Amino acid sequence: MTGQGLGIGIGLAALGVGIGLGLIGFSALQGMARQPEAISKLQVVMLIALAFVELVFLLTVFIVPGTMGAFR
Amino acid sequence: MAEAELKAPSKGALIVSALVGVALMVGGMYVSKNVKLSFVETLEHQGILLDPGKTLAIIGVFLILFKVLDNFYYAPLRDAINERNNSLEATFTEAAALRSEMDGLKSEYEGRISATEASARAEIQAEINKAQELRRTLESEARAKADEMTRRATDEIAAEKARALGDIRLHVANLTLQATEKLLSENMDNERNRRLIDEFLDKVEVPTA
Amino acid sequence: MLYTGLVVAIVFATLSVAMGNVRSAQKSGTPVFRKLFGGLFEQVYLFVHQMCTGTIGPHGRKYVPMILTVWLIIFVSNAVALFMPTSPTADLSFTLAMALMCVGYVQWEGIRAHGLIGHLKHFAGPKLPPAMFIVTMMIFVIEMISEVMKNVSLSLRLFGNIEGGHLAVTSMNQLGEAFYVPAGALILMPIKLMTVIVQAMIFTMLTCVYLALVTGNEDEH
Numbered sequence: 001m002t003g004q005g006l007g008i009g010i011g012l013a014a015l016g017v018g019i020g021l022g023l024i025g026f027s028a029l030q031g032m033a034r035q036p037e038a039i040s041k042l043q044v045v046m047l048i049a050l051a052f053v054e055l056v057f058l059l060t061v062f063i064v065p066g067t068m069g070a071f072r
Numbered sequence: 073m074a075e076a077e078l079k080a081p082s083k084g085a086l087i088v089s090a091l092v093g094v095a096l097m098v099g100g101m102y103v104s105k106n107v108k109l110s111f112v113e114t115l116e117h118q119g120i121l122l123d124p125g126k127t128l129a130i131i132g133v134f135l136i137l138f139k140v141l142d143n144f145y146y147a148p149l150r151d152a153i154n155e156r157n158n159s160l161e162a163t164f165t166e167a168a169a170l171r172s173e174m175d176g177l178k179s180e181y182e183g184r185i186s187a188t189e190a191s192a193r194a195e196i197q198a199e200i201n202k203a204q205e206l207r208r209t210l211e212s213e214a215r216a217k218a219d220e221m222t223r224r225a226t227d228e229i230a231a232e233k234a235r236a237l238g239d240i241r242l243h244v245a246n247l248t249l250q251a252t253e254k255l256l257s258e259n260m261d262n263e264r265n266r267r268l269i270d271e272f273l274d275k276v277e278v279p280t281a
Numbered sequence: 282m283l284y285t286g287l288v289v290a291i292v293f294a295t296l297s298v299a300m301g302n303v304r305s306a307q308k309s310g311t312p313v314f315r316k317l318f319g320g321l322f323e324q325v326y327l328f329v330h331q332m333c334t335g336t337i338g339p340h341g342r343k344y345v346p347m348i349l350t351v352w353l354i355i356f357v358s359n360a361v362a363l364f365m366p367t368s369p370t371a372d373l374s375f376t377l378a379m380a381l382m383c384v385g386y387v388q389w390e391g392i393r394a395h396g397l398i399g400h401l402k403h404f405a406g407p408k409l410p411p412a413m414f415i416v417t418m419m420i421f422v423i424e425m426i427s428e429v430m431k432n433v434s435l436s437l438r439l440f441g442n443i444e445g446g447h448l449a450v451t452s453m454n455q456l457g458e459a460f461y462v463p464a465g466a467l468i469l470m471p472i473k474l475m476t477v478i479v480q481a482m483i484f485t486m487l488t489c490v491y492l493a494l495v496t497g498n499e500d501e502h
Binding site: 124 | 285292296297298299303307322323325327339345346347349352353356368369372374375377378379381382
């Protein structure tokens with residue numbers, strides 16, 4: 001039962017993070033297409049934003065099992 | 073370049089950081105071997121492996137690494153890069169100077185070319201004008217000569233015609249008088265008759281031209 | 282510790298070869314940085330230099346050696362993680378050490394730039410009227426927590442990406458086990474390759490951003 005909950009929780013986190021990553025990529029691509037001369041700056045900012053969104057998923061992955069264990 | 077102010081760390085800083093780094097490494101190993109912290113065990117229970125001793129030791133490693141790499145590797149390589157950049161910059165400024173010099177030469181040359189072209193054009197224009205002048209005088213001369221010739225010819229023709237007319241008139245008068253003499257068998261040739269004939273001829277004569 | 286030693290050895294070896302290249306080029310009069318390792322190091326140096334000056338500003342030059350060291354270690358560790366079962370960056374102790382060091386260095390630089398009081402004021406947010414003192418206190422506490430979380434986020438991001446790559450490769454290898462095909466190692470190689478570069482860049486770039494936040498305020502005030 002806990003295993004299933006864990007899977008669902010991590011899946012949900014992956015879903016949200018996937019949407020977030022997609023939005024970042026979408027807007028970054030749009031900005032790059034509109035202003036090709038700003039590509040280098042946009043790329044850097046995009047990577048940083050990607051890192052922050054990714055971090056949410058990593059936190060979930062590392063914290064969910066711990067809390068599961070704590071509440072058991 | 074302003075980057076020259078970035079100097080390699082001093083020997084003292086190097087030694088201090090090395091000592092601190094080694095101390096941290098040894099201390100980290102000791103902690104890793106002997107000290108058991110409760111929150112580490114909690115984390116391990118949650119599936120996250122963390123070794124604070126190792127962290128300490130690695131901070132020590134990095135402290136040494138920073139100084140050693142900076143002193144023995146980055147500084148010389150940075151110097152080489154700066155030297156390269158400076159030489160490149162010097163080359164570029166040299167190239168720029170050469171180019172400006174070349175530009176000056178080019179503009180001078182172009183000015184000379186344009187001046188030459190202008191003078192050539194003026195000369196050509198002058199030649200053309202001269203030729204046109206010559207043509208005009210030649211033409212007018214020729215026309216005057218032709219006019220002269222025409223006039224002379226006309227005068228000659230008129231004189232010839234007048235002479236011929238006079239001849240014909242005399243001839244006709246003589247013929248008439250002779251015919252009348254033959255007819256009347258007497259000499260009709262006197263002043264009065266001749267005048268009469270002339271008057272008649274004047275009457276019949278078709279005006280010429 | 283064995284892999285850390287390996288990574289440090291690789292870094293030292295690469296830099297030594299690069300410096301040997303440069304030295305021999307200088308001695309023989311040929312253009313410097315023509316050889317492979319010399320040119321490689323030059324590119325890395327210019328990349329980090331551009332990152333520092335681009336993010337921090339003109340005074341970011343003096344952080345180049347530190348950022349360059351961190352970049353090299355992370356990059357080599359991640360590259361080792363491509364081919365080895367484990368690597369320094371797939372170890373939370375290692376990444377936490379780096380994060381602690383970077384954030385600590387940022388604090389040190391902030392104190393050096395503004396003084397201890399000025400640096401602490403930096404945490405208290407914008408200047409508010411005395412009636413809003415409690416808000417300032419709250420901002421201060423939140424900023425302190427976020428400062429601690431910087432360590433966690435920096436270390437956990439790097440560790441999670443590399444360790445996650447390893448885990449993904451292992452579990453995908455189990456898919457191809459029946460046919461004796463290392464599926465994960467083959468399929469995930471491009472993604473891991475990208476991770477190698479991107480994670481090294483993000484770690485150093487975020488350090489640069491923190492440095493810029495802490496030291497770059499004198500122009501604005």
